Amino acid sequence: MPDEGPQHSGGMTGSLKLSRAVAVLVVFVVAVGVLVAVGTRPTTGTPTSAPTSTTIPPSTLPGASTTTTTHAAASSTTTTARHGHANGGTTTTTAPHSTVSVVVANATSANGLAAHYSTLIGAGGWKMQTPIDASTTEATSAVYYATGQQEAAASIATTIGVKPSQVLPLTTATPVPSATGIDVVVVIGEDLATTATTTTTT
Numbered sequence: 001m002p003d004e005g006p007q008h009s010g011g012m013t014g015s016l017k018l019s020r021a022v023a024v025l026v027v028f029v030v031a032v033g034v035l036v037a038v039g040t041r042p043t044t045g046t047p048t049s050a051p052t053s054t055t056i057p058p059s060t061l062p063g064a065s066t067t068t069t070t071h072a073a074a075s076s077t078t079t080t081a082r083h084g085h086a087n088g089g090t091t092t093t094t095a096p097h098s099t100v101s102v103v104v105a106n107a108t109s110a111n112g113l114a115a116h117y118s119t120l121i122g123a124g125g126w127k128m129q130t131p132i133d134a135s136t137t138e139a140t141s142a143v144y145y146a147t148g149q150q151e152a153a154a155s156i157a158t159t160i161g162v163k164p165s166q167v168l169p170l171t172t173a174t175p176v177p178s179a180t181g182i183d184v185v186v187v188i189g190e191d192l193a194t195t196a197t198t199t200t201t202t
Contacts, residue, residue, distance in 0.1 A: 097125035100152045104186040105176045107134035107141075108193040117188055121156055129182065136175040138189035144170040149183045156184055160192065 102121060106114035114131030122128040141162050145153035150167065157167045170185055179185045 097152075098127050100126055100149065100183045101129055101181070102126045102156065102184045102186065103129040103132060103176070103179065103182050104188060105132050105134040107136060107138035107175055107187045107189050109137065110193045113188045113193055117160055117186060117192070121159060121186065124156075124159060126152075126156065126184075132176065134175045134187055135177050138175060138187055139191065140166060141189040141192045142166040142168055142187050144168050144174045144176075144179070144185040144187065146170050146183050153184045156186060160186070161195065162186075162192075 104114045104118045104121065106112075114133065118128050118131045141160075143153045143157040143160075143162050143166065145167065147169075150169075153167050154164065156162075157164065170179060170182075174185055175187060176185050
C-alpha cells in the first residue's frame with residue numbers, strides 16, 4: 001500500500017478562508033465609510049473681505065446643515081454642523097483682529113480711562129477707534145457687540161477683566177453716542193476705574 005500523506009479535512013481550511021474573507025470585508029467597509037465621511041465634509045475658505053455674520057437655518061431634510069459665522073479673538077469662526085447621520089464635522093477659518101473695529105468709552109468721572117484701555121486692548125491687534133466719553137456715568141463696565149461680534153467682544157472682555165455676564169448686544173440704549181458702524185463698544189465703568197492707574201486724558 002502506498003504511503004499516503006496526512007489527510008486534511010476540508011472543513012478546517014474552509015472555515016479559516018471564510019474568517020479571513022469576512023475580516024477583509026469588514027476592514028473594507030469601514031475604510032469606505034471613513035472615506036465617504038471625509039469626502040462629504042463641506043469646505044470653507046479664508047474670507048477675502050471683512051467677514052459678516054451669517055446663519056442659515058437647517059432644512060427639515062436628513063443630512064441638512066446649519067452654518068454660523070462669528071468672530072473670535074484672533075479669528076472669525078465658521079462652524080458647520082451636519083444633522084442626521086454621524087458624518088458631521090467642524091471647520092474653522094481665521095481673520096485678523098484688525099478687521100474688528102473697537103471703541104472705548106469712559107463712563108466715569110476719572111480722566112484718561114478710555115485712552116488707557118484703548119492702549120491695552122489695541123495691543124491685541126484690534127482696529128481701535130479714537131477713545132470717547134460715554135453719555136452717562138456707569139457703575140459697572142460692559143462690552144457691547146454688533147451682530148456677529150459676540151466672540152470678539154468676549155475676548156476683549158477677558159483681556160480687560162469684564163465679567164462674561166457684562167458682554168451684551170449693542171442697542172440704542174448703549175450709553176455711547178454714535179456707535180454706528182462699530183463692531184465692539186467697550187464702556188469703562190467705576191469698577192475698572194479703581195484698577196487702572198493712568199494720567200492721560202480721554
